[in-house]
Amino acid sequence: MCGFAGLITPSTGNLVERVEHMLAPLFHRGPDDQGTWTDASTGLALGHRRLAIVDLSAHGHQPMHSVSGRYVIIFNGEIYNFADLRKDIESAGSHVDWRGHSDTEVLLAAFELWGIESSLGRAVGMFAIAVWDKQNQVLTLARDRIGEKPLYYGRIHNEFYFASELKAIRAQCSQHLEIDRNVLAEYMRFGYIPAPHSIYQGLYKLQPGHMLEVTAQGVANEPRAYWQLDANVAQETRRVFEQASDDEVLNEVHDRLAAAVKLQSFSDVPVGAFLSGGVDSSLVVSLMQAQSSSRVRTFTIGFEEEAFNEAPYARDVAEHLGTDHTEMYVKALDAAALIPLLPKIYDEPFADSSQIPTTLVSKLTREHVTVALTGDGGDELFAGYPRYPITAGLWNKVSKIPMPLRRAAGSLLAMPSASDWDKVTGMLPARYQRSINGRRVNRMGQLMKARSLGEMYIRLMSHWQPEDNLVIGGSCGGFDSFPAYDNGSIAAMRRWDVNQYLPDDLLVKVDRATMYSSLESRAPLLDHRVAELAFSLPEHFLVREKVGKWALRKVLDRYVPRQLIERPKAGFSIPLGDWLRGPLRSWAEDLLNPSRLASEGYLDTDKVSRMWTEHLLGKFDRSVNIWNVLMFQAWLREIQLPQQFKAADVGKEVFN
Structure with missing residues (x-):
């Protein structure tokens, strides 16, 4: 498990210094070792920080060269079946003079024997990889099938950057990065940024199960899938x-x-x-x-x-x-105590x-x-989510109701506040009050208006809805990311979750x-x-x-x-609503200050203020919506502060 960074630039001076500057904010991903490799003829620089897990010796050091010298790799993750791959390589007649027993060395030998894409198909693991092919002068980026390990990339002006975390790229070109307002709207919608986007224009996440080839001039082809679940x-x-x-x-x-x-x-x-x-x-x-x-x-x-x-x-x-x-x-x-660190930890x-x-x-x-x-x-x-059978059953019933009637019923359910509905649901028998409350009745009103199962499910998974228009100058996408459900509606919802x-x-x-x-x-x-x-x-x-x-x-x-084991599903959650009204209130109000929001110009100040007031008064539980805003505001404050990344200091402040 590690972190890496690199760049391809026509300006070949100070390559080592530049990639080391990118590595500094990744110290936490690999405190055990650091390595760099550069090729001045192509302007390529590779940097790696190592957390030693398998083969703790110097034989696991990266960047690592293949035996023939054709490939140079930086690698984050684990290839769990590397011992089996090593046996397959040996039984295929390849006489490798193994230097150690790391999975990185086995992966390089596999590349030489089977090629990169075929080797990825044989590998079982979680990984993000950057490998330079000296013979063909091509850089290949690849990410594991499900997306456990991160990999960002993009071209800023005439330079190509890639790294395990955005902060490494920001360390080199922060002055050229602009927030993508449409992506910001998607973030407000979901509470995270869906791939292939990043918060910045021109920088992207490589999608799970995909690989990307980049020329020596830093020109990238379209990413292509080497594995798809279906x-x-x-x-x-x-x-x-x-x-x-x-x-x-x-x-x-x-x-x-x-x-x-x-x-x-x-x-x-x-x-x-x-x-x-x-x-x-x-x-x-x-x-x-x-x-x-x-x-x-x-x-x-x-x-x-x-x-x-x-x-x-x-x-x-x-x-x-x-x-x-x-x-x-x-x-x-x-x-x-932890919250001030979250923007550093989560990077975007x-x-x-x-x-x-x-x-x-x-x-x-x-x-x-x-x-x-x-x-x-x-x-x-x-x-495992109760929302799967519940949503499938709801859509099966709702889809039979004419749309005008559904819209009217939806408006009726969404109009009273959650607290008003709670007065009604509070008269129900106690066994029903956990599953039927004002917030859920309000949400039901939104879902009743959905025109398809995909819209219903994506709305269910959305915090701020597209029509909220919270981000100034930004807009959300529609509902077309939902897969076809030939194998059933529950399979389609699972597939959307696995994809995003x-x-x-x-x-x-x-x-x-x-x-x-x-x-x-x-x-x-x-x-x-x-x-x-x-x-x-x-x-x-x-x-x-x-x-x-x-x-x-x-x-x-x-x-x-x-x-x-048997008990109601709770998830790994915290009492966020109460904390925001209590010990976190002063921190939140500082970030939600209307004059500050107005001066920054990203979010509709009136809508944020109204949500915050409703939450404080207990009218609605707006903690999820407000937390999205707070995490953006905290991140924005963090990136606007002067950054001084020193390997000896990064990570020391955590929990001290």
Whole structure:
């Protein structure tokens, strides 16, 4: 796990100094080693910061050259099946004089034997790669299939830049970067920035499963996919599972997950796991512990607010499995202390508020281990979100109602405030009050007006709606990113999440939070072979009686009693609404100052102020909308401050 940066420029002076300047703000991604390589004839500079995980010796140093000298690579991530690839290379008759046992060296040997694209197809792992082909004078950028590792690129004036994080590019050309207002509108809509966009004009994210070739003159071709989930799920495989019994499917799911966990548990440094006590993390930890002769280290975060506290559930699972468990309780003051660091950690505007507990649990975990396995991906792949069957059922009913009547009903539901609706829903029996409240009734009013399943789902996943027109001079896209749903509406919603929500929100959150503490996270459920299996399963293996992740729950039953797991899904959330009205209020009001918003000229001041007032008065819970604004405002303040990146200082301020 590492970070890298590079550039191609016609101005060949000071190449080493320039790439080192780009590497400085990436110190946290690789505190163990630094390396650079330049080619003055082409104006190419490659830089790398290393977090040593496999082959801790100098033989793992990057940039690394292939044996023939044709390829030079900088690489962030892990190739989990590198030992098998090494055997395949040797059995193919290639006589490689191995210098060490790193996956980077194996990857280079694979490039020489099979070529870059074919090698990527054979690799199992998470990665972002930049490799220079001296023979063909081509730079290839590539990103892993699901999008666990980040990779930004773009051409600014006559120079081509690429890096693991935007801050590395900003360190070289901040004066030339302009905020893209349309992208800002998309950020306000979702709370994250969907690929291939970045917050800046001219800079992009390489999409998951894609590769990009760049000439020696810094001219990039269009990115192309080397892997696509739908294309790799054969209809024949689907037909096999349609005829399979429950036990046959469960055994296949178990074996494929166990194999992924085994691969990802390999390391030359200590390994642990995040444990929330939910299905996904509990299953990963169960499989880890079943394969380990020693107690697995597990870590969790708890909250003093009981409604948000899952630590007791995690503790019960840890005790049952016999793990070596550590927990940490978070207070509002802990969040307040962390918040000023979030713009540095997340690099571009990012507003998933679970970034706070994720960053804190990463810091806690790094005090004990260097690698942590996570349960990320289970909900998207195996249909774990209640919103899937609920939205499918709602659309099935709503779509039968004539549109004029739907619009009228929607307006009726959306017009009263959430607090007014709460007075009505408060008269319902207690068992209904958790699922039926004013905020949900208001949201239902929006969804009733949707013209398609795609619009309904994307609206459900949106914070600020496109018609809110919050960003001055910017506008959101429509609803055409939703995939066709030939295999069912739930499959389409899962596919949209795997395309966008998972890589651009959840995996960004985990990557930045863990890497800021120099912790490597690994997600066995995101092994692409597990993903292909999940999308080949008929729906009845995923959702039964409107409860998702049926297959994962049944596999987990083999290790953990159901009563330790079964409870309403909470997610990794914090009491943000209360905190914004309480200990975070003064910080928020400083960033939301109307005169400041007006002078910056990005956001509609009246709309922001109205949202903030409604939240403070308890009229609506506007915490999600306001958090999007606050994280942009905090980020904007951060990039406007003078930046002095020194490798010795970066990361020291965290949690001190």
